[in-house]
Amino acid sequence: MGRPGAGYGTVSGSGAGPLPDPELDPERTRAGRIPRRCFLSGPSPSARRLPASPLEPMDFWQYLEAVLYIVRGSGYTAGLILGAMSLGLAIGLPVASVQVYGPRWLARIFRVYVWFFRGIPIVVLLFLIYFGVYSAAENFAFERFGLRLDLSPFSASLLALGLASGAYQSQIFRGAILSLPRGQYTAAMSLGFQQRLALTRIVLPQAHRVAHPAWSNEYSILLKDSAVAYILGTLEIMARTKFMAAYTYKHIPFYILAGLLYFALTWLGVRGLRFLERKTRIPGLGHEF
Amino acid sequence: MTASLPGAGARPAPGFAPGSAAGTSPGRVQGPAPDSSPEGPPASGAASLPEGPGLSPCLLQVCGISKTMGGKLLLDNVSLTLGAGELKVLIGPSGGGKSTLLQCIHFLTPPDSGDVLLDGESAREMSRRNICLFRREIGMIFQDFNLFDHLTARDNVAVALRRVKGLAKKAAYERALSELDRVGLSSKALLYPSQLSGGQKQRVSIARALAMDPKVMLLDEPTSALDPELIGEVLKVIQDLHDGGMTMLMVTHQVGFARHITEEFLFMEGGRITERGSPEELLREGSGSRTADFCSKLSEIQGG
Ligand SMILES: Nc1ncnc2c1ncn2[C@@H]1O[C@H](COP(=O)(O)OP(=O)(O)OP(=O)(O)O)[C@@H](O)[C@H]1O
Numbered sequence: 001m002g003r004p005g006a007g008y009g010t011v012s013g014s015g016a017g018p019l020p021d022p023e024l025d026p027e028r029t030r031a032g033r034i035p036r037r038c039f040l041s042g043p044s045p046s047a048r049r050l051p052a053s054p055l056e057p058m059d060f061w062q063y064l065e066a067v068l069y070i071v072r073g074s075g076y077t078a079g080l081i082l083g084a085m086s087l088g089l090a091i092g093l094p095v096a097s098v099q100v101y102g103p104r105w106l107a108r109i110f111r112v113y114v115w116f117f118r119g120i121p122i123v124v125l126l127f128l129i130y131f132g133v134y135s136a137a138e139n140f141a142f143e144r145f146g147l148r149l150d151l152s153p154f155s156a157s158l159l160a161l162g163l164a165s166g167a168y169q170s171q172i173f174r175g176a177i178l179s180l181p182r183g184q185y186t187a188a189m190s191l192g193f194q195q196r197l198a199l200t201r202i203v204l205p206q207a208h209r210v211a212h213p214a215w216s217n218e219y220s221i222l223l224k225d226s227a228v229a230y231i232l233g234t235l236e237i238m239a240r241t242k243f244m245a246a247y248t249y250k251h252i253p254f255y256i257l258a259g260l261l262y263f264a265l266t267w268l269g270v271r272g273l274r275f276l277e278r279k280t281r282i283p284g285l286g287h288e289f
Numbered sequence: 290m291t292a293s294l295p296g297a298g299a300r301p302a303p304g305f306a307p308g309s310a311a312g313t314s315p316g317r318v319q320g321p322a323p324d325s326s327p328e329g330p331p332a333s334g335a336a337s338l339p340e341g342p343g344l345s346p347c348l349l350q351v352c353g354i355s356k357t358m359g360g361k362l363l364l365d366n367v368s369l370t371l372g373a374g375e376l377k378v379l380i381g382p383s384g385g386g387k388s389t390l391l392q393c394i395h396f397l398t399p400p401d402s403g404d405v406l407l408d409g410e411s412a413r414e415m416s417r418r419n420i421c422l423f424r425r426e427i428g429m430i431f432q433d434f435n436l437f438d439h440l441t442a443r444d445n446v447a448v449a450l451r452r453v454k455g456l457a458k459k460a461a462y463e464r465a466l467s468e469l470d471r472v473g474l475s476s477k478a479l480l481y482p483s484q485l486s487g488g489q490k491q492r493v494s495i496a497r498a499l500a501m502d503p504k505v506m507l508l509d510e511p512t513s514a515l516d517p518e519l520i521g522e523v524l525k526v527i528q529d530l531h532d533g534g535m536t537m538l539m540v541t542h543q544v545g546f547a548r549h550i551t552e553e554f555l556f557m558e559g560g561r562i563t564e565r566g567s568p569e570e571l572l573r574e575g576s577g578s579r580t581a582d583f584c585s586k587l588s589e590i591q592g593g
């Protein structure tokens with residue numbers, strides 16, 4: 001029962017000879033199955049060029065190979081963060097709207113959601129979803145419909161990060177909505193708007209501008225939180241770095257590289273959001289530059 | 290609901306208080322309810338009234354509205370009627386419940402009891418969808434404008450035309466521009482609220498309300514956030530509307546303007562309408578009415 005050991009088993013099998021490919025590792029894919037590829041996966045590293053033993057020195061090409069292998073992880077990290085931020089946005093906006101203007105009973109339900117997902121660490125959430133929810137879902141699908149689902153650690157990470165971010169984002173937007181004068185909503189209702197349209201056409205377009213700085217902060221935090229996804233064996237930057245560092249014993253250069261990659265992604269994202277903020281700016285609303 | 294109103298149908302309709310009362314306590318009435326027998330259409334109720342100044346079929350009927358908020362009784366059985374083309378002025382000290390009354394009439398905060406009838410249709414019995422239609426027929430002007438800050442003047446007017454009335458973009462913009470023209474702001478159509486003066490903002494908000502073709506306008510101190518030089522331009526728009534036959538209920542402290550434009554003052558204090566009558570009647574020298582007292586104090590502050 002349970003899911004295959006994640007992330008750890010990959011290094012152990014490496015005596016001499018070809019490097020165990022984490023994407024082909026038999027421990028990570030159950031016996032007899034064709035190894036599945038995540039949608040962002042590139043070709044698996046032609047790691048065979050790496051030295052047979054950690055004690056051998058590495059030449060330039062071997063370094064390059066290792067570096068490229070880690071850099072390709074940014075694709076996974078970027079996909080993870082984009083997906084999780086979008087999921088968080090899709091959850092956060094309606095939750096915030098309901099908490100301020102919606103029916104009391106629904107607001108109460110959402111409050112429990114926010115408590116739960118803000119209250120537990122993302123690592124715990126990752127394990128709960130991957131080993132708990134996913135296993136249950138796979139077993140259920142197999143016993144009920146004979147379907148062999150193989151839910152990827154990538155999607156489990158995305159779900160965990162997205163659900164957690166949704167809880168945080170809802171509070172970012174709740175603050176933004178509360179900071180708008182209530183008269184904006186009242187005025188819309190007085191013109192005969194349906195409540196949903198008053199929210200989507202009047203309240204939220206203003207709230208998202210007010211929330212922008214806090215939202216880009218959430219992006220930079222979540223990006224770095226996404227590093228814990230390595231623990232399920234999602235092949236993002238951190239997992240690849242850890243693998244490479246452990247295999248070659250060259251920790252410092254590879255972790256510096258990982259740091260630089262995270263820094264670059266943060267910088268790019270924050271710059272991009274700042275650009276959007278400037279593009280959507282409206283005189284008298286939100287922040288002047 | 291309306292059938293259980295205290296004194297429904299038995300009392301004289303408000304707004305036509307017997308002139309004899311003008312002696313010691315002019316026009317003083319105690320929360321009268323208009324004829325609101327559920328079977329008869331309200332128009333017939335209005336038709337049976339004794340003739341009064343500018344009497345016309347009753348368009349808006351407010352029947353015995355009460356509202357409690359935060360454990361405080363803010364509106365205590367308030368009733369009034371508005372005939373087509375009438376303008377009535379609601380006046381009274383701060384905290385008297387004037388804004389609350391307008392919000393209740395609009396069902397933005399539904400009253401605890403009582404009802405509002407527009408053209409004889411009861412707002413209380415409306416479904417959620419119809420209440421939106423009801424609100425659309427009543428224009429509301431706010432003290433602090435409440436223009437949508439993320440939209441230009443033109444879009445402020447057009448957004449409800451598109452999202453509520455379902456007009457196409459082009460038609461909505463055309464209508465918006467013609468409404469802005471009507472309040473003399475066609476040159477400001479593409480400016481954002483933060484780029485407009487207070488008087489201009491209030492005119493945009495009037496244009497926004499007018500674009501919905503309301504049958505009635507409720508104005509909540511439309512000029513009190515404006516400095517004296519800007520008040521005139523807004524009052525002129527209101528005067529034009531009145532001349533054009535718009536039915537209006539206006540809260541204002543512009544006594545001078547109010548007394549020459551209105552047929553009836555409603556004085557509101559402590560959640561009730563305590564006095565009502567024509568300006569001549571209430572503001573006459575030595576009438577001893579609260580209204581006269583209040584207005585003279587206002588005039589002192591405003592310098593005549
Ligand atoms: N949500 C609320 N809960 C409790 N009390 C409220 C609430 N809203 C308003 N009030 C109270 O209702 C009373 C009437 O307020 P309202 O705004 O209707 O007065 P007003 O006549 O419009 O005054 P002004 O001339 O200052 O605008 C005030 O005493 C106010 O404190």
Ligand SMILES: [Mg+2]
Binds near residue numbers: 387388389509510
């Ligand atoms: Mg008020």
